[in-house]
């Protein structure tokens with residue numbers, strides 16, 4: 001089985017055709033994958049791994065079914081913030097440890113150990129911040145898209161992304177602003 005087929009098989013296993021979150025997951029992941037590839041092409045001098053980026057973008061939210069988010073068809077038991085590290089465990093179990101890190105590190109603009117401790121988040125105590133270029137690109141691209149019904153069709157303008165991060169603190173806005181500069185979005 002090729003890696004691309006393995007990824008499709010993982011999605012089909014946890015989001016079979018009739019499952020309520022399948023459409024949400026696929027639509028969102030495809031939009032994130034497209035934006036991530038566009039972003040990667042802007043930094044081709046840094047030699048991002050395009051194939052990996054597309055695959056990881058398709059898997060980054062694989063853990064959402066563990067979460068309680070009925071508005072997007074997810075009826076699990078965990079708080080939504082847990083979908084990243086739970087996705088990591090799932091994807092690691094399939095032998096894709098590099099993809100798994102993208103799952104764990106894409107929530108918000110990443111969560112530091114200090115933030116997890118201070119906010120008493122229900123997460124394992126470790127840094128969950130995107131490190132590699134590919135991890136940063138998928139995390140960045142993800143911030144332009146919502147999964148909420150009615151808001152899930154279009155890319156958000158940059159000012160809306162910045163606004164959405166403000167409530168989590170200026171550090172978050174600062175990290176995203178760094179990425180805007182790195183990934184060549186001008187005028188910010």
Ligand SMILES: [Fe+2]
Nearest residue numbers: 060061106107
């Ligand atoms: Fe996510």
